[in-house]
Amino acid sequence: MKLIDKVSQAVHNSKFYDLGHFHEAWENPSLRRLMGNELLYPPSPQVIEAVQSMIPFVNYYPEDAISNVRLLKALADYVGIPGGEKWIALGNGSMEIIDMLPHTFINPGDEILLPAPEYTPYARRPLIFGAKVVDVIPDKNFEYKLEDFTGKTTPKTKMIILSRPNAPVGNMVSREIVEKLCQTDCIVVVDEAYTEFSEQTVCDLVPKYQNLIISRTFSKAMGLGGIRLGFIVAQPEVIDYVNRIRVPENISVLTQAAALAALEDAAYIRTNTKLVIKSRDWFQDEIAKVPGITVYKSQGNSVLLNVDGTGKTAEDYVQHLLEKGFIVRNLSGGRNMESKGFFRVTVGTQDDMEQVAKIISDFTKA
Numbered sequence: 252m253k254l255i256d257k258v259s260q261a262v263h264n265s266k267f268y269d270l271g272h273f274h275e276a277w278e279n280p281s282l283r284r285l286m287g288n289e290l291l292y293p294p295s296p297q298v299i300e301a302v303q304s305m306i307p308f309v310n311y312y313p314e315d316a317i318s319n320v321r322l323l324k325a326l327a328d329y330v331g332i333p334g335g336e337k338w339i340a341l342g343n344g345s346m347e348i349i350d351m352l353p354h355t356f357i358n359p360g361d362e363i364l365l366p367a368p369e370y371t372p373y374a375r376r377p378l379i380f381g382a383k384v385v386d387v388i389p390d391k392n393f394e395y396k397l398e399d400f401t402g403k404t405t406p407k408t409k410m411i412i413l414s415r416p417n418a419p420v421g422n423m424v425s426r427e428i429v430e431k432l433c434q435t436d437c438i439v440v441v442d443e444a445y446t447e448f449s450e451q452t453v454c455d456l457v458p459k460y461q462n463l464i465i466s467r468t469f470s471k472a473m474g475l476g477g478i479r480l481g482f483i484v485a486q487p488e489v490i491d492y493v494n495r496i497r498v499p500e501n502i503s504v505l506t507q508a509a510a511l512a513a514l515e516d517a518a519y520i521r522t523n524t525k526l527v528i529k530s531r532d533w534f535q536d537e538i539a540k541v542p543g544i545t546v547y548k549s550q551g552n553s554v555l556l557n558v559d560g561t562g563k564t565a566e567d568y569v570q571h572l573l574e575k576g577f578i579v580r581n582l583s584g585g586r587n588m589e590s591k592g593f594f595r596v597t598v599g600t601q602d603d604m605e606q607v608a609k610i611i612s613d614f615t616k617a
């Protein structure tokens with residue numbers, strides 16, 4: 252028997268997503284983790300206390316995410332839909348949502364429009380459900396016009412996915428474009444993983460457009476990547492369909508406790524967000540002074556650089572920074588990022604950014 256003949260079409264359509272950079276960081280805890288767009292500040296003491304208080308009860312199953320009305324309500328309040336517990340569904344990180352949405356809407360052969368570049372799993376996971384991903388290509392500064400999207404729609408286009416701020420660049424597809432896309436016949440998914448750092452959202456458009464779905468996460472501004480919680484904001488009918496395919500009990504007891512505590516300490520989230528924004532803007536301005544490096548202005552918690560003009564490659568910088576104690580992410584060779592010069596730096600503390608800026612500047616001159 253050849254096992255490969257037995258596996259599903261989904262397996263044939265899929266590729267392994269290598270997250271080796273997280274392995275490297277966990278294996279080398281003395282390195283500063285500027286490679287995964289995590290928050291470099293620790294969780295709120297209230298979150299730590301809430302998780303600790305639930306540890307003695309992990310012999311019990313969690314209540315299913317759909318019935319934890321307290322948490323759903325707190326999330327609805329957080330995104331500006333007060334009392335809107337029926338407008339929220341939960342995923343095990345927004346990574347799970349990246350599967351849940353095509354699972355809910357895609358039939359084999361349906362097309363998904365996706366900016367290139369985008370957060371990598373968006374180009375891969377929908378293939379498992381038989382989607383065809385159609386690249387939406389920006390200009391050379393990674394800026395998008397409405398026609399970049401509308402010019403690619405066909406009768407088979409079922410879904411349009413974009414991140415706002417855009418990953419991995421950090422720039423914004425305009426609110427006007429999002430609203431015009433909502434007026435098409437497609438499901439529009441806006442991933443707002445980094446939204447707190449941009450201080451803008453399109454969540455307020457959800458009551459107006461039944462086809463708009465916003466994806467959010469606790470992994471960025473909330474600083475809880477390790478607890479794995481993502482959620483969507485959409486009209487109740489959408490939430491109902493998504494909950495039909497959602498894996499029951501996908502959110503652990505500890506995650507539910509951590510999330511509620513994090514929302515109750517929203518001031519802590521805001522304080523950290525402000526620190527990240529300040530350090531990000533400082534870092535961008537500083538690197539912009541280095542000859543040969545292109546800085547893509549970011550509204551997220553990371554900054555994309557291109558070092559083509561320095562005579563060195565991104566890999567040279569990544570290795571040099573590693574020797575100095577910082578892991579950053581080489582993005583060269585990604586979708587629509589063919590040049591060997593792209594790498595991305597997550598915004599850490601101000602001290603991290605001052606050190607990294609100096610290392611990059613000195614290495615460029617060397």
Ligand SMILES: Cc1ncc(COP(=O)(O)O)c(C=O)c1O
Binds near residue numbers: 480
């Ligand atoms: C745009 C975007 N969406 C989602 C995620 C994943 O978030 P989560 O930790 O909630 O799975 C990331 C992670 O880097 C991201 O960049």
